[in-house]
Amino acid sequence: MSRYKTPLRYPGGKQRLAPFIREVMETNGLLGGDYIEPYAGGAGVAIELLLAGDVARVHLNDASVALYAFWRSILDETEEFCRRIACASMTVDEWRKQKAIMAEGEAAGTLDLGFSLFFLNRCNRSGIPSGGLIGGQDQTGRWKMDARFTRRNLIARIEAIAYRRELVRVTNLDAEDFIRRELPGMPRKSLVYLDPPYFKKAERLYLNHYTPEDHARIARVIQRDIRIPWVVSYDGAPEVLAHFATRQFFMYDLQYHAGKAYKGREAFFFADSVRIPNGSVIQAINEVLLGQGA
Template sequence: MNNSGASMRHHKKPIISPLRYPGGKASLYTRLRAIVRANDLTAGTYVEPYAGGAGAALGLLVTGQVRRIVINDLDPAIYAFWKAVTSEPLAISRMVEKAELTVSEWSRQKDIYLNAPRDDYLNLGFATFFLNRTNRSGVLNGGPIGGMDQTGKYKIDARFNRSTLVERLRLISLHAKRISVTNTDGMTVIKRYSKRENTLIYADPPYFEKAGSLYLNSFEDAHHSSLAACLNSVSDAKWLLTYDNVPRVPELYPDRRREVFSLNYSAHRVTKANEIMVFSDALTVA
């Protein structure tokens, strides 16, 4: 195993996603771009079975590194957001422009998030977005920045820069025809796209540690084992996987190449954490 965390490059990356995600992987843009090029996939499809904020996917698409991207998330609220962004960009942009950044509005959006019909993509998607931008660390089951009494150092509007967010939505809308948004199990997506040529799959599932508090769909050990069985069975496809660097990962992927790297992590406070990247046999590692 190559244990050279210093080899993981963190150059300036495009920030396209409107969502805030703890441990989001937009910072891996440069490395992923190098892998795309090394595998001659610039005219291909990039797939994220556990997309979340989809920061890396959008960066690669908007800068022309790949032809198409697939954003999949099992959580119906996150799916609703991406569905609304790609199918009703003007409507959701207007909602961003007009949103009241108050605790009472936060409570109203929280109610929509919890109770809206799952197929009401626009309203559920906007409520998801509103909470993501106004909650501490972007965690949807958290409370508002500044607290309910707004006595904190930062207030509820601290991460809601309307003009910046509207511009990101506009930029995504320009590429919407090349974005596929799905709402299914990540392993189903892996199995589907592993059979296709000119495709790179990047799996970034819920992690072993702190998954319950940071992710909307946490994994039990059985899920991690099932995912490993799925990925190991398609080692002839082009895929890579990232996890927190725990002993369970080499146990699940003993025959795959692995590399430890460091990543800035921004839930509650900025820290630097070691993570691990796993590569399929068919992937040329750049």
């Protein structure tokens, strides 16, 4: 596994699943192929695979304009982005300024918006853009706002990704459009990993406009329209299990913290064409997840 990680903190981020996804790629002869995330978020798995040299290219798509701006900026304006990390003042005033930029959205411009997402992600509790500041507005908490703003380490992570910028494609589409428009042009030797907003408890954590009907529709689109090997992870809500009832799947326990700890059953679903790594790997994943928490 790589020394460097995604620069973003993501509640429930799936970076810990990277060894399992790698195993899926290996079992199916897909190592060295393309790796695609239509709901990329912090792209923990993609970055891990990219930096380990396991894949030829990674495709990161996310409907969030701010996330897109972040990925675009670190690839296209690496030096300026890293300069801003080095110089950022760790004050409550600066945090307010960055919140205002975030609220402007696209109008703020790609670099400013991308940096504000990063700043808030590193300075807010659990990395949630709308969450409170670590240490509180009066900065009297045990941890201060710079607790996760480890400048040198974050710059190194960003530089490691930007060094491979030719291998990273970033898009800002709705996942359904991405599946329809972009996937048909992808090489056959590819794995698509979909990590949609959870059916339950997602609202607070991520951009999520999915209604139960949207979840049902995207499940149909995935199973009907994706022609290359795919894997989906979801919360194990009964509705979700019903949508994928005729696919191969397994459940595992995931524990993560987003303000408070949740513990729940999660599910992985697979395209019929995908060979699932043997049980011992799944067992190992369960142990890793249970052992580590977030």
